Amino acid sequence: MIHMAGVSKIYSNGSVALSDINVAIDKGDFVFIVGPSGAGKSTFIKLLFREELPTSGELSVNGRNVAELEPAEVPYLRRGLGIVFQDFRLLPNKTVYDNVAFAMEVIESPRREIQKRVHHVLDLVGLRHKARTYPGHLSGGEQQRVAIARAIVNNPTIVIADEPTGNLDPDTSWEIMKIFERINKAGTTMVMATHDKMVVDAMKKRVIAIEQGRIARDQEGGQYGYES
Numbered sequence: 001m002i003h004m005a006g007v008s009k010i011y012s013n014g015s016v017a018l019s020d021i022n023v024a025i026d027k028g029d030f031v032f033i034v035g036p037s038g039a040g041k042s043t044f045i046k047l048l049f050r051e052e053l054p055t056s057g058e059l060s061v062n063g064r065n066v067a068e069l070e071p072a073e074v075p076y077l078r079r080g081l082g083i084v085f086q087d088f089r090l091l092p093n094k095t096v097y098d099n100v101a102f103a104m105e106v107i108e109s110p111r112r113e114i115q116k117r118v119h120h121v122l123d124l125v126g127l128r129h130k131a132r133t134y135p136g137h138l139s140g141g142e143q144q145r146v147a148i149a150r151a152i153v154n155n156p157t158i159v160i161a162d163e164p165t166g167n168l169d170p171d172t173s174w175e176i177m178k179i180f181e182r183i184n185k186a187g188t189t190m191v192m193a194t195h196d197k198m199v200v201d202a203m204k205k206r207v208i209a210i211e212q213g214r215i216a217r218d219q220e221g222g223q224y225g226y227e228s
């Protein structure tokens, strides 16, 4: 599902963000990416959806060689991925319903299918009753739940999240993790970069620790392993 062989990323200013990363993430895995600030976690995440390109090495995501994709093929790569960010990135002038529906409209899904599916994913994140609300009138946790609904509305095979609980209090973070766990149990692969020790220690999933651009630990049922 995700394969990295000898992947390195050096930014144009000379910063070495990742060095010789070798990793395989299989269908249905739930993986936390942890490590100190500046270790390379966000870079790892950005390579997966081709926000950044590896400097060297081989990277395939859903069977596609990411570095060799033509620009026109990038939307097809991203269509198989649901991406969730720390800062939610909702469209402020669209309602909750329209924020989620938009992800289906851009791929020209039929209107009836959009209605059905948007209501389904809003149910899944417990926000159907807020469908007509604008993001500015939602709590942080609710906004993140909308972002998750948007990320999964097109049935991605992998959900990628970069610090999705970074702006949320512990109880709300836990609600978000329960939603991710449900999505994962339904068969979706989860890759989540995080500094959230409480979440990682409680979930007991696979933990990949990156330190100074290298994999320092890759452990099933792992712990966060750093002071929070």
Ligand SMILES: Nc1ncnc2c1ncn2[C@@H]1O[C@H](COP(=O)(O)OP(=O)(O)OP(=O)(O)O)[C@@H](O)[C@H]1O
Pocket: 011, 012, 013, 015, 016, 017, 035, 036, 037, 038, 039, 040, 041, 042, 043, 044
């Ligand atoms: N666009 C960029 N241009 C140049 N250097 C960058 C860029 N993005 C990241 N870096 C550098 O690459 C290294 C890894 O950064 P990255 O953001 O991947 O770390 P991180 O583990 O996500 O950190 P944090 O936990 O603080 O978010 C750092 O040294 C950083 O300064």
